[in-house]
Amino acid sequence: MDDEHRIDLGVALFIPYRYTEDRIFRALQDAGFDDWTLAQCRVFQRIAPDGSRLTDLADQAQMSKQSAGVLVDQLQRLRYVRRVADPMDGRARLIVFEKRGLRAVKVAKATLDEILVEWEAYLGTRNFTLLHQILDQLREITDPYGR
Numbered sequence: 284m285d286d287e288h289r290i291d292l293g294v295a296l297f298i299p300y301r302y303t304e305d306r307i308f309r310a311l312q313d314a315g316f317d318d319w320t321l322a323q324c325r326v327f328q329r330i331a332p333d334g335s336r337l338t339d340l341a342d343q344a345q346m347s348k349q350s351a352g353v354l355v356d357q358l359q360r361l362r363y364v365r366r367v368a369d370p371m372d373g374r375a376r377l378i379v380f381e382k383r384g385l386r387a388v389k390v391a392k393a394t395l396d397e398i399l400v401e402w403e404a405y406l407g408t409r410n411f412t413l414l415h416q417i418l419d420q421l422r423e424i425t426d427p428y429g430r
Contacts, residue, residue, distance in 0.1 A: 303398055310394040316387045318361055326354045327363060327384070328391070334367065334377030343428060363387060 290298075308321055319327075329335065329343045341351035355378055358364045363384035369375035380388065403411040 299402075303395065306398060307391045307394045311387055311390055314387075314390045316390065319358070319363070323354050323358055323361075323363075326351055327358055327387070330364065330378055330380065330384075332380075334369075334379040336369065336375060336377060340378065358384075 341348040364378050366376045369377045
């Protein structure tokens, strides 16, 4: 492809992410998790397995704490998450997965695994591994949460 028709590298990185996000969201809907929005899912996907503080979720989702709080409230009403006391700091609260949320995580993970198998088959194991290594390396200088 010549330079005139090549897309910006940032966009080239975003397109596979958007594809993955859309496909996982559709798989969740098909599995019966059809009562939430993509905005709610974007906060939900950032919850750590052992729970996350609201401020961390807001920061990672690049939104205000108030906006993230509204989305977490909605997810809580839908029984995907609940708030519990943080065992490290009794004054703080953690957002953790409810059983329903854990079932949704399982669907999302299975769908992501399918996508990665397809991408590896398309790119070949060598290129797929190289892509993963390069992206991991870029994380060192781009991801404040990866440290």
